[in-house]
Amino acid sequence: MFAIPLAWLQLKRETVRLLVALAGIGFAVILMFLQLGFQAALFESAVTLHQKLEGDIFLISPQSTSLTSMKSFPDRRLYQSLGFAGVDAISPIYLGLGIWKNPYWEGPPASQTRSILVIGMVPGDKVFALPEVAENQSQLRLTDVVLFDRASREEFGPISKKFEALKATGGLVKSEIESRRVKVGGLFSLGASFGADGNLITSDLNFRRIFSKRGEGMIDVGLIKLKPGVDLEKTLARFRQNLPGTSRTDPKKTTDQTKEDFVVGDVRVLSKKAFIAFEQNYWKESTAIGFIFTLGTAIGFVVGTVIVYQILYTDVTDHLAEYATLKAMGYKNRYLLSVVFQEAIILAVMGYIPGYILCLGLYNVTRSATALPISMTLDRGILVLCLAILMCVISGAVAVRKVQDADPADIF
Amino acid sequence: MLQPIITIENVSHYFGAGRLRKQILFDVTTIVEPGEVVIMTGPSGSGKTTLLTLIGALRSTQEGSLKVLGQELRGGSESKLVELRRNIGYIFQAHNLLNSLRAWQNVQMSIELHSDIPASESRDRAEAMLEAVGLADWATQYPNELSGGQKQRVAIARALVCNPKLVLADEPTAALDKKSGRDVVEIMHDLAKKQGSAIVLVTHDNRILDLADRIIHMEDGRLSSLDASA
Numbered sequence: 225m226f227a228i229p230l231a232w233l234q235l236k237r238e239t240v241r242l243l244v245a246l247a248g249i250g251f252a253v254i255l256m257f258l259q260l261g262f263q264a265a266l267f268e269s270a271v272t273l274h275q276k277l278e279g280d281i282f283l284i285s286p287q288s289t290s291l292t293s294m295k296s297f298p299d300r301r302l303y304q305s306l307g308f309a310g311v312d313a314i315s316p317i318y319l320g321l322g323i324w325k326n327p328y329w330e331g332p333p334a335s336q337t338r339s340i341l342v343i344g345m346v347p348g349d350k351v352f353a354l355p356e357v358a359e360n361q362s363q364l365r366l367t368d369v370v371l372f373d374r375a376s377r378e379e380f381g382p383i384s385k386k387f388e389a390l391k392a393t394g395g396l397v398k399s400e401i402e403s404r405r406v407k408v409g410g411l412f413s414l415g416a417s418f419g420a421d422g423n424l425i426t427s428d429l430n431f432r433r434i435f436s437k438r439g440e441g442m443i444d445v446g447l448i449k450l451k452p453g454v455d456l457e458k459t460l461a462r463f464r465q466n467l468p469g470t471s472r473t474d475p476k477k478t479t480d481q482t483k484e485d486f487v488v489g490d491v492r493v494l495s496k497k498a499f500i501a502f503e504q505n506y507w508k509e510s511t512a513i514g515f516i517f518t519l520g521t522a523i524g525f526v527v528g529t530v531i532v533y534q535i536l537y538t539d540v541t542d543h544l545a546e547y548a549t550l551k552a553m554g555y556k557n558r559y560l561l562s563v564v565f566q567e568a569i570i571l572a573v574m575g576y577i578p579g580y581i582l583c584l585g586l587y588n589v590t591r592s593a594t595a596l597p598i599s600m601t602l603d604r605g606i607l608v609l610c611l612a613i614l615m616c617v618i619s620g621a622v623a624v625r626k627v628q629d630a631d632p633a634d635i636f
Numbered sequence: 637m638l639q640p641i642i643t644i645e646n647v648s649h650y651f652g653a654g655r656l657r658k659q660i661l662f663d664v665t666t667i668v669e670p671g672e673v674v675i676m677t678g679p680s681g682s683g684k685t686t687l688l689t690l691i692g693a694l695r696s697t698q699e700g701s702l703k704v705l706g707q708e709l710r711g712g713s714e715s716k717l718v719e720l721r722r723n724i725g726y727i728f729q730a731h732n733l734l735n736s737l738r739a740w741q742n743v744q745m746s747i748e749l750h751s752d753i754p755a756s757e758s759r760d761r762a763e764a765m766l767e768a769v770g771l772a773d774w775a776t777q778y779p780n781e782l783s784g785g786q787k788q789r790v791a792i793a794r795a796l797v798c799n800p801k802l803v804l805a806d807e808p809t810a811a812l813d814k815k816s817g818r819d820v821v822e823i824m825h826d827l828a829k830k831q832g833s834a835i836v837l838v839t840h841d842n843r844i845l846d847l848a849d850r851i852i853h854m855e856d857g858r859l860s861s862l863d864a865s866a
Binding site: 228237238543545551553554556633 | 689692694695715718719720721722723726728730732733734735736737741744745746748749778794
């Protein structure tokens with residue numbers, strides 16, 4: 225309808241102002257991307273372990289709150305469930321945070337010791353969807369041998385580098401965990417989380433040697449695998465009926481959720497989906513993290529809105545006489561409003577693009593510096609683009625009120 | 637006889653409200669015929685500009701009857717007034733060009749209001765109009781790259797490009813020197829004559845009075861006609 229893209233031409237004419245505006249919007253976009261990215265990475269990292277577990281149903285203690293603060297429960301419950309129809313296999317998992325000693329410590333001020341998540345499993349059981357764990361089954365059977373997560377934080381020492389170097393000569397990396405001497409028999413990749421800076425996998429026997437105070441028959445997670453084609457919901461209902469003790473559910477959860485997440489007697493039964501949700505909910509609701517990142521995103525949004533408003537307001541003020549002229553010529557108010565909104569949307573999209581590109585770089589930096597699984601997702605890209613457009617439209621809506629001031633009778 | 641372009645009958649106008657209410661125009665009555673060039677003179681504050689904004693449908697008429705291009709303005713809806721504005725060419729004291737647009741684009745802004753002119757033709761038409769005001773070589777310049785006289789000539793091209801039946805000009809020479817002021821008004825006068833447009837021109841400038849078919853004089857909100865030869 226309009227051959228002359230007035231909005232774009234006006235923005236283009238003021239090159240410096242345009243660049244300042246784009247820098248401001250880009251900054252707001254980056255801020256939102258980082259906050260949302262960190263949040264997603266936290267929640268993602270918190271459940272990398274869960275996602276690698278090859279089980280369909282999990283048993284935990286009702287008192288457990290997250291992977292790094294598990295309460296153990298008697299393994300009897302796990303063995304009982306082996307008798308339920310549809311269950312194919314079971315496997316106990318032991319979890320504990322132990323003090324790891326960096327064998328290649330270079331002296332103060334760095335700390336020699338650091339707490340690491342130790343995972344105990346029965347060698348030969350298929351617990352993790354990690355090919356390197358399966359390959360190193362024989363190593364796991366050896367006394368005081370552990371597998372080390374090469375994606376752990378650097379503070380644990382250059383274990384994976386030294387491991388590869390010593391492998392050629394047949395040597396092994398030796399270290400201490402909870403003051404017990406262990407050898408690193410292999411590597412795997414899992415990644416650090418906010419709760420655990422690094423991971424070790426070892427056998428159930430070694431686990432009990434390391435954590436010697438742990439009572440006999442006490443496990444942290446019971447992993448249950450179902451036979452192929454078995455209905456998950458029906459099996460869960462069977463667990464609910466057949467495990468000893470009364471069944472309780474969280475009244476805050478929906479009926480669908482309580483089908484996959486309930487407590488019977490002294491164990492909590494979870495589907496894999498509910499197990500992942502259990503961990504994420506802990507970080508979302510029981511810590512300040514979810515709130516902090518949401519607040520950070522909101523601040524980015526507000527900063528962006530203020531910047532765009534300033535730019536648009538100045539722009540409208542500068543062009544007020546011109547707008548009044550256009551009205552005198554017979555242009556409707558609607559045309560002028562559309563010009564301001566077009567400017568807002570052009571700014572949003574143009575500011576978003578450099579913000580997006582810079583953010584990819586910042587995500588890379590963060591990933592290599594923190595070993596957190598942070599990366600750009602399509603969902604987040606679209607979300608932030610929508611936020612950026614919303615930001616500009618809100619500022620535009622405030623700034624257009626100024627356009628109403630353009631009175632053509634004043635310009636004669 | 638053709639219908640007059642402008643018929644003003646007993647128009648009065650007030651500014652302010654309550655005790656501050658002040659009458660600006662008193663019972664103004666006159667007509668402007670098609671193609672007529674009318675120059676309105678008078679001291680500052682006599683109400684010339686107010687009358688011009690009333691004719692231009694930029695203010696709503698309060699008292700009396702004001703017909704422009706056959707349409708009664710008093711009590712007209714906002715959209716009617718906007719529609720009417722599209723058929724009037726305006727030339728302002730300051731040129732009021734859009735600084736972010738090139739000269740031809742400024743002229744085209746006026747063409748875009750008329751949906752009967754195809755987009756493909758509008759640039760040619762804008763450039764032809766600029767040629768008519770002697771700016772063929774300046775069509776791609778931005779307003780801040782033009783002299784005052786040139787800017788005012790672009791404004792004239794913008795006002796006249798759609799062959800309006802009526803051109804309103806408010807002191808178009810005020811910001812110009814003697815020579816270019818005269819040139820500008822002559823261009824406007826010649827083009828309007830060629831198109832058959834009526835002109836109502838408000839001015840203080842005695843040097844251009846000879847271009848008028850009729851001169852009207854406004855003093856303290858009242859009109860008095862003068863002879864064109866005076």
